[in-house]
Amino acid sequence: MKIDLYDIAAEHTAFALAESILSVAYERSALEIAALFVLEDRSHAECRRIAIDLLAYAPPPNPPSRASLASFLLQNPSFHSAFSTNFWHARLRFTTRNRTTSTELIEVAIAQYPQTAKHFAQALAASLLAGQFERQDMRRRTEALLGPLTRTDQRRLVAQIRSQRSRTYAPSSDWLVGFLLERPLFHRAISRARLRPDLIHHGLEPPRFAPLSGFTRLAVRRIATQGDLARWLHVTLTDLDWFSDNRRRHAHTAIPVLQNYTFSWMPKRSGPPRLIEAPKPRLRTIQRKILDEILSKVPVHDAAFGFVEGRSAAQGAARHVGEVVVVTCDIENFFTTVPARRVHAVFRSIGYPAAVARALTGLVTTTTPDSVLAHPRGKERPSPHALQLHRRQHLAQGAPTSPALSNLCAWRLDCRLSGLAKRYEARYTRYADDMTFSGDAGLRSRAKFLLHAVQAIIEDEGFRLHPAKTHIATRSQRQQVTGIVVNEHLNVSRVTYDLLKATLHNAVKNGWQSENRHHHPAFKAHLDGRITWVENLNPHRGAKLRRLFDRIKWI
Numbered sequence: 001m002k003i004d005l006y007d008i009a010a011e012h013t014a015f016a017l018a019e020s021i022l023s024v025a026y027e028r029s030a031l032e033i034a035a036l037f038v039l040e041d042r043s044h045a046e047c048r049r050i051a052i053d054l055l056a057y058a059p060p061p062n063p064p065s066r067a068s069l070a071s072f073l074l075q076n077p078s079f080h081s082a083f084s085t086n087f088w089h090a091r092l093r094f095t096t097r098n099r100t101t102s103t104e105l106i107e108v109a110i111a112q113y114p115q116t117a118k119h120f121a122q123a124l125a126a127s128l129l130a131g132q133f134e135r136q137d138m139r140r141r142t143e144a145l146l147g148p149l150t151r152t153d154q155r156r157l158v159a160q161i162r163s164q165r166s167r168t169y170a171p172s173s174d175w176l177v178g179f180l181l182e183r184p185l186f187h188r189a190i191s192r193a194r195l196r197p198d199l200i201h202h203g204l205e206p207p208r209f210a211p212l213s214g215f216t217r218l219a220v221r222r223i224a225t226q227g228d229l230a231r232w233l234h235v236t237l238t239d240l241d242w243f244s245d246n247r248r249r250h251a252h253t254a255i256p257v258l259q260n261y262t263f264s265w266m267p268k269r270s271g272p273p274r275l276i277e278a279p280k281p282r283l284r285t286i287q288r289k290i291l292d293e294i295l296s297k298v299p300v301h302d303a304a305f306g307f308v309e310g311r312s313a314a315q316g317a318a319r320h321v322g323e324v325v326v327v328t329c330d331i332e333n334f335f336t337t338v339p340a341r342r343v344h345a346v347f348r349s350i351g352y353p354a355a356v357a358r359a360l361t362g363l364v365t366t367t368t369p370d371s372v373l374a375h376p377r378g379k380e381r382p383s384p385h386a387l388q389l390h391r392r393q394h395l396a397q398g399a400p401t402s403p404a405l406s407n408l409c410a411w412r413l414d415c416r417l418s419g420l421a422k423r424y425e426a427r428y429t430r431y432a433d434d435m436t437f438s439g440d441a442g443l444r445s446r447a448k449f450l451l452h453a454v455q456a457i458i459e460d461e462g463f464r465l466h467p468a469k470t471h472i473a474t475r476s477q478r479q480q481v482t483g484i485v486v487n488e489h490l491n492v493s494r495v496t497y498d499l500l501k502a503t504l505h506n507a508v509k510n511g512w513q514s515e516n517r518h519h520h521p522a523f524k525a526h527l528d529g530r531i532t533w534v535e536n537l538n539p540h541r542g543a544k545l546r547r548l549f550d551r552i553k554w555i
Contacts, residue, residue, distance in 0.1 A: 300411070326473045
């Protein structure tokens with residue numbers, strides 16, 4: 001018991017001495033005075049040797065850190081010689097106004113024991129987070145810090161840490177320290193390590209890029225620190241903090257110049273207007289770089305066809321051509337429902353350390369200011385639920401990174417719905433927030449049961465089905481997937497075709513200016529794109545529209 005109390009008091013004295021040394025000039029005479037201030041005058045010779053040893057350990061002009069200085073003192077014979085005298089026989093002074101006898105010192109050390117355990121927890125957390133968050137690597141790092149004598153307790157402690165984490169990537173340092181301090185196994189494991197003061201302050205490894213096993217071969221940009229991130233984005237650290245806005249300060253200002261986004265309410269055919277949150281030019285450039293060099297390199301689920309290079313709405317619709325029944329449903333407020341924690345999880349899984357992942361998450365998400373939400377345009381006001389989603393950190397509808405991130409964040413949703421479709425012997429695809437299932441006559445009789453299961457999975461994943469956009473269509477009805485008719489072959493709907501044909505006919509007859517009611521800046525290219533879309537689905541109808549288009553006088 002005496003040895004343990006001695007070690008506790010020695011550790012606190014080492015930290016007190018380290019603070020005293022770091023408060024004076026880093027030269028021999030000043031270091032001696034600082035040591036005498038803590039260790040008393042009777043230890044004058046030992047204090048002189050401590051100063052000499054310290055200058056040899058860390059030559060001027062750069063003093064060591066507080067942690068490394070305390071670790072050095074706990075290994076220094078002169079320190080223990082001076083401290084033992086004060087511990088058993090004399091008075092020890094922690095501060096200029098507080099003197100305690102050796103008996104009182106022991107009581108203070110015992111009362112402050114949780115703080116000592118916290119040092120171990122912080123060192124162990126830093127060691128665990130410096131490597132792969134997998135069982136074998138965690139055991140190796142734990143044993144390297146605490147030694148082999150408590151190997152069984154360490155193994156059980158690692159198992160407890162892993163059992164508390166539903167995610168495969170490493171947790172935050174604060175969470176891990178708090179978890180360790182609450183575990184009896186941790187306090188048992190450090191009981192013997194306390195007798196080895198050289199291990200109290202473990203040498204911290206710098207953060208490094210560490211992807212999960214399924215992401216190791218991705219050709220993404222490898223970034224380990226926020227400084228590396230700032231250099232890659234060609235911004236200063238101050239600008240990086242401003243654009244990432246991790247403190248969510250922009251949500252509390254109504255001054256447009258202090259906001260990173262521009263906001264506009266876009267009317268819809270039915271329902272409340274949609275809020276478009278478009279990043280300003282500098283942030284858009286940053287987001288585009290993140291999209292091109294990181295997000296576009298990460299594969300998405302095979303069932304996702306929206307915003308994926310090499311895939312299209314027509315390809316997704318083609319999977320449902322000629323089926324007996326087609327079931328379509330829609331996720332309500334898809335982008336704004338994706339929370340920041342899922343975006344953070346994507347970056348952590350790719351391999352970015354916590355600080356870098358936090359900055360990247362801030363760069364691609366936003367929080368809508370209350371001043372914007374207070375004045376929506378349109379006859380209908382967004383629901384309280386939709387407004388609440390905008391008030392929390394979310395993907396912005398208008399940011400170039402949002403579509404790719406929504407696909408990555410919906411990976412588990414796609415996996416579960418694909419498994420559900422397989423169980424019902426059906427096909428499943430998703431285009432952004434539009435989900436489609438199709439199958440034979442067996443699915444027709446079980447379509448309602450399928451929808452109940454789909455709703456349960458979607459709600460379990462944190463999303464919500466749009467109540468007015470769920471449809472079950474048989475062959476006798478028009479089966480439509482993302483605006484494409486799929487009854488017998490891919491085709492454009494009759495309504496869409498007739499409207500476009502009427503627009504082209506009026507443009508030929510009355511001039512194209514009369515049909516550009518929304519003042520489209522590139523109306524010719526706009527019409528050309530719509531005709532090309534029809535040509536890809538139905539070449540015969542597309543040819544008719546193309547002949548009308550060629551008759552328009554654009555000059």
